Amino acid sequence: MAEEEVIVLNFWPSMFGARMIMALEEKEIKFEYKEEDVFGQKTDLLLQSNPVHKKIPVLIHNGKPVCESNIILEYIDEAWKDDKTLPLLPSDPYHKSQCRFWTDFIDKKVFDAGRRTWTKRGKEQEEAKREFIETLKVLETELGEKVYFGGNETVSAVDLVLISYYPWFPTWETIGGFSLEDHTPKLMGWVRKCLTRPAISKSLPDPLKILDRVSQIIKVHEFFYGY
């Protein structure tokens, strides 16, 4: 496959984009990165590649676009299967179904509760924090004594999906006033282990940059909306 053309459309703080980039890096697939300004004018390439949702991330492989982050992960895993690259999902149907169960669980629970830890106030914020921490505790239990969700040797799609949220953790902790090290220390150990992998550490956005931008957004919001 000498003439592979791989283009990714992303927006730098996106957890959904980050997992796509990490998957490509883990599999050592070369790609061209194109940043989309999701708050500004969307590019023609984005609108043509994802006419239904008009959202990043998009992977364009030899001219064919694939949308929706976990569908992209499965596509990457299947399209580069024969290259002896790292598998992101197990081949056994039952183990694969369990892997899909946890990626689905993470996106259903972590994204929504995490966002509410900084967009809500008072009782709703407390509820969001409780939900978010509970979710991470469920995931810590699922990790158990394994090094990675994918086993002791290597990362799986579950690792990539969950670690894609990590750059947002300091923002949610700072604004929500809680410490994940206190609540889920073993899971934070897993975070540190993941970050030793170059494919992961170089693909994730800077957590402090996210905290800085979110702090600005909150200040603007408070100025105009008064809360």
Add this chain to the structure above:
Amino acid sequence: MAEEEVIVLNFWPSMFGARMIMALEEKEIKFEYKEEDVFGQKTDLLLQSNPVHKKIPVLIHNGKPVCESNIILEYIDEAWKDDKTLPLLPSDPYHKSQCRFWTDFIDKKVFDAGRRTWTKRGKEQEEAKREFIETLKVLETELGEKVYFGGNETVSAVDLVLISYYPWFPTWETIGGFSLEDHTPKLMGWVRKCLTRPAISKSLPDPLKILDRVSQIIKVHEFFYGY
């Protein structure tokens, strides 16, 4: 595979359960059906099989539970792959990704808008109707001139996921005061075509029974809540 044991946990009006049943029927896989009363006491089997979400549908294959309807569909397709049964997803990675894109689209858009056509009133109900009809128009365009979403010969996971909502259409049309035959006549032709398949028609709940139960729920709600 002589000693296969397949148990399904379902609640009769569920679109998520119906697609699991249709997939098993299309593939001619024998199974034992267990009805769960989701408004009453959940059975120990459900709680043990799906301890995280505690929801139907669940497929238990030789003692191993698989949860979440579209994950179940993929599991059924992969676990019974070698049996020369009908494939629900194409084997080509790109075509498979497109199939997953549409099942994901249907669940993201149809479920939520459909439910709001009867649980909301006034402006919110009108918005829900508009969204629901727009979503079906997008799907009608995607169907194009094909007999099924899976092609001219056979149904795919996209067909099963979308037709699983059909028993709810008369309820949403009656309460919302609109006709899908007027808005998406070609898609309604596809519904009729799907219903000629015994695996589909015998697996779907009775639309009039759903309308009847929903009408009762609305009456009780209006009596106690006053709207």
